Amino acid sequence: MQEQRVGSIRFQIDFSQPLYEQILEQIRSAIAKGEIGLGQKIPSVRELAHELRINPNTVMRAYQELERDGLTEKRRGQGTFVTSSKERVETFRQELAARYIDAFLSQMESLGYSWSDVAAYVKKKIDERSGERG
Numbered sequence: 001m002q003e004q005r006v007g008s009i010r011f012q013i014d015f016s017q018p019l020y021e022q023i024l025e026q027i028r029s030a031i032a033k034g035e036i037g038l039g040q041k042i043p044s045v046r047e048l049a050h051e052l053r054i055n056p057n058t059v060m061r062a063y064q065e066l067e068r069d070g071l072t073e074k075r076r077g078q079g080t081f082v083t084s085s086k087e088r089v090e091t092f093r094q095e096l097a098a099r100y101i102d103a104f105l106s107q108m109e110s111l112g113y114s115w116s117d118v119a120a121y122v123k124k125k126i127d128e129r130s131g132e133r134g
Contacts, residue, residue, distance in 0.1 A: 006051045007043045008036060019054055023062040031071050031082055032093045039084040042072065 002013045009030050013022060030036045042048075045063060049056040063080060066072040070088050072080050083089065108118045 002052075004052060006048055008040070009042065010035075011052060013052060013054075019052075019058045020061045023048075023052075023059060024065050027062065027066060028069070028071065028092070028096070031089060032096055036082050038082055038086060038089065040082050041078075042080050042082060044079055 002011075002015070004011050004013070009027065011023070011026055013019065027036070027042070036042065043051070045056050045059045049059045052059075063072065067074065067080075069092065070085070071083055071092060073083055074080050105118065108121075113121070
């Protein structure tokens with residue numbers, strides 16, 4: 001696994017996994033967490049491909065998906081920027097949280113846990129983490 005910072009974005013690349021998906025998910029996550037600010041310029045396709053030593057078409061595909069998500073926008077002659085819409089990023093964060101919760105619930109269901117067992121276990125873990133922070 002290769003870890004590298006390009007501009008303000010930190011990438012962890014595992015060459016045994018699809019690169020396009022890794023780039024897409026890592027930029028989405030950085031935007032959702034606020035690691036890349038609203039309206040901030042992100043590296044050009046060429047720059048990111050060069051720094052990560054991957055094919056520019058792979059980066060282009062990820063950038064096109066980010067634009068379709070409404071998380072980035074191209075500005076003619078200036079490059080690609082994170083959306084300046086706080087509402088769009090918050091909506092995306094909520095969609096992402098819902099996906100994570102659905103995946104977690106599906107896994108717990110496949111393990112045979114009842115919903116009350118899941119709720120009790122989640123409460124226990126939250127209490128444990130709250131104690132760690134307190």
